[in-house]
Amino acid sequence: MQENTQQKRRDFLQYILGGSFLAWLGAIIYPVLSYLKPPKQAEVEVNSVNVGKSSSIALNSGQIIKFGTKPVLLVRTAQGNFKAFSAVCTHLDCTVQYKNDLGLIWCACHNGKYDLNGRNISGPPPRPLSEYRVTLQGDDVLVSKIA
Amino acid sequence: MVILSRADDQCVTCHNSIEDKPSLLFKNDIHQQNGISCADCHGGDRKSEDADQAMNKKIGYKGIPKGNDITKTCSECHNNQAKMKRFGSSIKTNQLEFFATSVHSGGSIDGGEWIAQCITCHGAHGVSSVKSMQSPVHPANVVKTCTKCHSDPSYMKKYNPSLPVDQLSKYHTSIHGSLNKKGNIDAAECASCHGSHNIYRPADTRSTVNAVNLPSTCAKCHSDVQKMKKYNIPTDQYKKFAKSVHGKALLEKHDLGAPACNDCHGNHGAIPPGVESISNVCGTCHALNADLFASSPHKKAFDQRKYPECETCHGNHEIVATTDALLGVGVGSVCSKCHKSNENQKGFVAAQFMRGLIDSLELSEKNAKGLIEEAQQKGMEVGEAKFKLRDVRQSRLESRTMVHAFNPEKFKDVVNKGLEAAQFVKSEGQSALDEYQFRRFGLGVASFIITLLAVSLFLYIRRIER
Amino acid sequence: MKKIFQWLDERFELDALVKFMGKKYVPIHSHSVWYYFGGVSLFLFIIQVITGILLLLYYKGGEDLAFESIQFIMSKVSFGWLIRSIHSWSANLFVLSAMIHMFSVVFERAYRKPRELTWLSGMLMFFLILGFGFSGYLLPWNELAFFATKVGTDIVGVIPMIGKPIMMLLRGGEEVTGATLTRFYGIHVAILPGMFTILLGLHLLFVQRQGMSEPIEFTNTPEHERETMPFFPNFFLRDLLLWLIVLNVLAILAVFFPWELGVKADPFASAPAGIQPEWYFMFMFQTLKMIPSHVLFIDGELLGIGLFGLAGLVWTLIPFWDRKTARGEHNRFINYIAFFAICYIILLTTIGWLS
Numbered sequence: 016m017q018e019n020t021q022q023k024r025r026d027f028l029q030y031i032l033g034g035s036f037l038a039w040l041g042a043i044i045y046p047v048l049s050y051l052k053p054p055k056q057a058e059v060e061v062n063s064v065n066v067g068k069s070s071s072i073a074l075n076s077g078q079i080i081k082f083g084t085k086p087v088l089l090v091r092t093a094q095g096n097f098k099a100f101s102a103v104c105t106h107l108d109c110t111v112q113y114k115n116d117l118g119l120i121w122c123a124c125h126n127g128k129y130d131l132n133g134r135n136i137s138g139p140p141p142r143p144l145s146e147y148r149v150t151l152q153g154d155d156v157l158v159s160k161i162a
Numbered sequence: 163m164v165i166l167s168r169a170d171d172q173c174v175t176c177h178n179s180i181e182d183k184p185s186l187l188f189k190n191d192i193h194q195q196n197g198i199s200c201a202d203c204h205g206g207d208r209k210s211e212d213a214d215q216a217m218n219k220k221i222g223y224k225g226i227p228k229g230n231d232i233t234k235t236c237s238e239c240h241n242n243q244a245k246m247k248r249f250g251s252s253i254k255t256n257q258l259e260f261f262a263t264s265v266h267s268g269g270s271i272d273g274g275e276w277i278a279q280c281i282t283c284h285g286a287h288g289v290s291s292v293k294s295m296q297s298p299v300h301p302a303n304v305v306k307t308c309t310k311c312h313s314d315p316s317y318m319k320k321y322n323p324s325l326p327v328d329q330l331s332k333y334h335t336s337i338h339g340s341l342n343k344k345g346n347i348d349a350a351e352c353a354s355c356h357g358s359h360n361i362y363r364p365a366d367t368r369s370t371v372n373a374v375n376l377p378s379t380c381a382k383c384h385s386d387v388q389k390m391k392k393y394n395i396p397t398d399q400y401k402k403f404a405k406s407v408h409g410k411a412l413l414e415k416h417d418l419g420a421p422a423c424n425d426c427h428g429n430h431g432a433i434p435p436g437v438e439s440i441s442n443v444c445g446t447c448h449a450l451n452a453d454l455f456a457s458s459p460h461k462k463a464f465d466q467r468k469y470p471e472c473e474t475c476h477g478n479h480e481i482v483a484t485t486d487a488l489l490g491v492g493v494g495s496v497c498s499k500c501h502k503s504n505e506n507q508k509g510f511v512a513a514q515f516m517r518g519l520i521d522s523l524e525l526s527e528k529n530a531k532g533l534i535e536e537a538q539q540k541g542m543e544v545g546e547a548k549f550k551l552r553d554v555r556q557s558r559l560e561s562r563t564m565v566h567a568f569n570p571e572k573f574k575d576v577v578n579k580g581l582e583a584a585q586f587v588k589s590e591g592q593s594a595l596d597e598y599q600f601r602r603f604g605l606g607v608a609s610f611i612i613t614l615l616a617v618s619l620f621l622y623i624r625r626i627e628r
Numbered sequence: 629m630k631k632i633f634q635w636l637d638e639r640f641e642l643d644a645l646v647k648f649m650g651k652k653y654v655p656i657h658s659h660s661v662w663y664y665f666g667g668v669s670l671f672l673f674i675i676q677v678i679t680g681i682l683l684l685l686y687y688k689g690g691e692d693l694a695f696e697s698i699q700f701i702m703s704k705v706s707f708g709w710l711i712r713s714i715h716s717w718s719a720n721l722f723v724l725s726a727m728i729h730m731f732s733v734v735f736e737r738a739y740r741k742p743r744e745l746t747w748l749s750g751m752l753m754f755f756l757i758l759g760f761g762f763s764g765y766l767l768p769w770n771e772l773a774f775f776a777t778k779v780g781t782d783i784v785g786v787i788p789m790i791g792k793p794i795m796m797l798l799r800g801g802e803e804v805t806g807a808t809l810t811r812f813y814g815i816h817v818a819i820l821p822g823m824f825t826i827l828l829g830l831h832l833l834f835v836q837r838q839g840m841s842e843p844i845e846f847t848n849t850p851e852h853e854r855e856t857m858p859f860f861p862n863f864f865l866r867d868l869l870l871w872l873i874v875l876n877v878l879a880i881l882a883v884f885f886p887w888e889l890g891v892k893a894d895p896f897a898s899a900p901a902g903i904q905p906e907w908y909f910m911f912m913f914q915t916l917k918m919i920p921s922h923v924l925f926i927d928g929e930l931l932g933i934g935l936f937g938l939a940g941l942v943w944t945l946i947p948f949w950d951r952k953t954a955r956g957e958h959n960r961f962i963n964y965i966a967f968f969a970i971c972y973i974i975l976l977t978t979i980g981w982l983s
Contacts, residue, residue: 028621035615039872042608046707050682054704081549109556124559126450138449141419160692541886543703601709605883612876616869623865627857 066156069097077113077120080158086110087147087158088120092131099147099158100133106140120144172216173200173208187287190296196249203227203235229275233258236280260360263368271320283307299358301347305333308352332431339430348389355379355429371429374412376422377403399423402480421447440471448472454566486524489565490517512570519577520561526584527554533591540598547590553583646860653856654863655842662732663840665725667867668874672722673828675878676760679715680817687767689813691806694769695892702889713882719761721878723908726757734946734966737953738841744947746834751944753827756820761906763816769809774893775903777812778804783916786929805895844958904980911973912936914980943969 064082066072066089075093079086079102088102090113100120102110109124119136120129127138134143150157177185177200188194193202201208206223210216217223227235237258239245246255257280261267266278283299290297298307309330311317318327333339341349355371362369370379381400383389390397403409403423411420426443427434435443441461445452455461455471464471470478475488475496487494491501491514501509530551537544557580564576637643654663686705688697701708730750733739739747766777781804785795800807846854857863905913915936919928942949952959 028618028625031614032618032622035611035618038611039615042611046710047682049706050708050711051685052706054706086549086552107559108552109559110552124450124556124563125448126453139419139447141417541709541888543699543709545699545703601883605879608879609876612872612879616872616876619865619869619872623862623869626865627862 064158066158068154069151069156070154072097072156075115075118077115079110079112082147082158082160088113088144089149089156089158090120090131093118097149097151097156098131098133099149100129100144101147103144104140105135105142105144106138111144171199171208172211173204173206176211176213176216184287191287191289192291192294193289196251198249229273230279232279232281233261233276240280257359264359264361265363265366266361268321277321299353301351301353302342302345304351304353305330305339305342329430332428336428336430336432338432348383348392350383354383371424373418373422374416376424377409377413380423399479406479406481407483408481419447437468437470438465440473444472450563451566454564458566458568460568484562486517486520486562489520490514492517509568512568515570516565516573519574520558520565523554523558523561523577523580523584526581526588527551527558530554530584530587530591533588533595537591537594537598540595542594542598544591544594547587547594550583550587550590554580554587556580557583649860649864652836652839652859654840654859655846656855656857657843657846659732659736659843662729662736663863664867664870665729665732666835668725668870669722669729670828670832671867671871671874672718672725673824675718675875676715676722677821679711679718680821682711683715684817689767689810691769691809694767694809695889698768698889702886709886710879710882713885713887714878716887717878717881717885719764720907721874723757723761726754727908730754731966731970733841734962736841736843737950737959737962738843739947740950740953741947743834743838743841746831746838747947748944749827749831749834753824753831755940756824756827758908760816760820760824761908763812763820765906766809766812767816768889769893770890771893771897771900772890772903774804774895775899776905777808778899779903779913780905780909781808783929783933786927787933788930803895844953844956847956907977907981910980911976914976914983918979 064080064087066078066080069091072078072089072091074091074095077088077090080089081087086102088100088111090098090100092098100111102112104111104122104124104127106122106125106127109122111120111122111127111129113119114121117128118131120131120133121127122138122140125139127140128136129140129144130136132143133146135141146161148159148161150159174185174188185200188200199208200206204224204226205221206217207215207221215221217225219225239249240253241255241258243255246253261276267276269275270277285298288296290300292299294300295302297303312325313327313330315327318325334343338350342351357370360368362372364371364373366372367374369375377400384395385397385400387397404413408420411417412422424432425446441452441455445456452472461471463469464474476484488496491498491503491510495513495517497509497513500506501513503510530547534544534547534551538548557576561573561576561580564573567573633642654660683701686697686701686708688694698712701712703709733747733750762777762780766773781795781798784798785791787794796802798808798811799805800811840859904910912932916929916932919932921928923931946962947954950959950962953962
């Protein structure tokens, strides 16, 4: 009789031991597997951002690209040259945009204007926009920080 | 130096007899009146009747000083306090020092001499006291004296081609100029603002008309209650300006983008802007606001009622940083000055509506920011949401500009952009906080499992060791 | 289960191994608890290897990518925050537990004949661990790490003749730059693990071959009074139990005190206030700060480095000069040295933290 309870207890303990071991394995494997699963954004994008094919970017147009946590304005001039500037207006940190009718960089908040060298030429901005480097790798347009 | 009577001065006797113009002019010269003779500047022996003897270089005759020697000759006395005192003069003796640093001591085009010498402004042989109407630098004459060069385009071109030469014609359009023309010596003339011996380029921080210094230069007269009494104009402009958003930026932060007096009133043609043109004046910097205002229903309404456009709501010299409190119909709002619930009702409703929108945007921004900050403080990475938060702020700033169109529909579009962005940020922040909770929960589960395993392992060890 | 075991047993004679391990006994005495720290260190090393490999999947070396890739791991990769935090925390616990293991060996005189080489391999591993810490600290390329590395490599440069070349070798140039990062990355994930694994293998082999060391007092007690416990399964299961607890502690630390990333390093920025090395370098750093710039005619920093070098060498060679213990006598002098070392480290670290 006593041996029987002993036996039972042993089984019970072994069940718990085995069960909790399996659960433990699960608790280890689950995070590791989720870690291994490629995240939505497959890669870290940083100091050099690939904007895409230069042929797909219209002449005389501008677009905001996300550069790390900062917005950068990439402008393609009417002549086909690429220019990139920090898109943060030096006045009150609004995001600037390219005005293709004026051929200028323009801030919607207070009508600040910058020329295509980033210089503040009209309105409240106190400083020029900092420039980023644009390089062409084959047909790919890469924007990078000027160190 | 022995002061001799005029009769003993052979220079004058002789030169007068041949009707030599300088010697005739010298009769009325303040220096002559103080017993200074030709020889004191030109050298030579004034007692000698023999011309060869009197103007002999061997005994120190200098002839006509040329170039910088002119100014040096003047400053031999005028830069020497002791000498000046001997003549009983109390005028300052620092003119040369000032002048030597001034813009007029630059190199002249015909050899390294200074552009101007003392005599250029003060004259040579008929020098009078500044207080005398005869003096070319008397307030009534100084304008003519300065413009001799400064209104001569071909002359000015040689030194500074970009400097305008229309100051005189502008000046005549100004209140200062028209008073000066009438002989009013209170009214500002060139030297009142630019200084005399110490004139610098406006960009030079030492200049009295440098943007940072200009307000106090104007205030020299315009804050003078005695002086302004006659003209019946207030004297508190400087005090108000210094408190204003413009004044603080300019005077405290030395932000040269901020306007000084002249940026609104003009400088040489200084005059208060007319009621209908105020929005154009403010619009030179606040362009978008001015454009929106010009096409808004208020433009016509204000002009008809002779309301001074921007000034109606924002004031003039003491413009403070605007807040959202100006908008709406509550306490401190400017809309309610004209728009009441029973009068001009359409504007009343619009103002109330727009204020409601901007308030809700502000609240949304605050909430979104709070969530993000909480998540960040809890160690969650919310870079993306923070990036988007910029859009909310931008929309709020844009809406504060857009309000000048006084068009609720347009205003709503701008605000909605911000509200949408705020919604995104809020949900990002919330999910970051949820993730934070999930981590704690996950840890709890894992800890439970590990504890269970550890305890059963412990029991197992005890068993096998029994 | 049994079948698989039999299958393997036929081929590898596993039975003999189990018997060997079963025959291995762990002495039971009042200081038995110190036996566990070797195992804990081993466990933390395993954790480091696993989490390190996982981090390698997303980490990108390089000046303009390192910081961002860690940020990416922390935010975008699911459970990336956990893996990285565990790696960082476990690194620190690893150093701590290795230190405890080392000091306990000294106090128990476990280094004495015949275990001189076990001690030597252990000491070499300890230096490698410090190397792991130093090289790994730079990899996130944040401000603190950048300047700590700058200071740390500067100190190496002080040594006459060989200092400058070594500094250049470490930095991959005159200054701490992206080149330094690349070098440290290589050192951290390839060179050190390789060397460490070999030493660890030797170390474990020695331990298995020679069995657990017994304290002198234990050896001197009569045989029938000695208590022991089989290594397998008793001691092994206890080891596992402790490992589980350590794992849970790591998880708690990672969740409640996630390892911070800080601000990205900017080589052109001025050094922020409060630049500190990792805590296990603090006592050395603080000593160098406190030594006057010139002692007699010797450069103060140089003197400090020289003294630490000498102390490290003497410490590493303990089993070879401690004749008294080798003869089986009790050498109090060793206790004094070890006690002084511990007090010194604690005192200087505290001063460093407070200043």
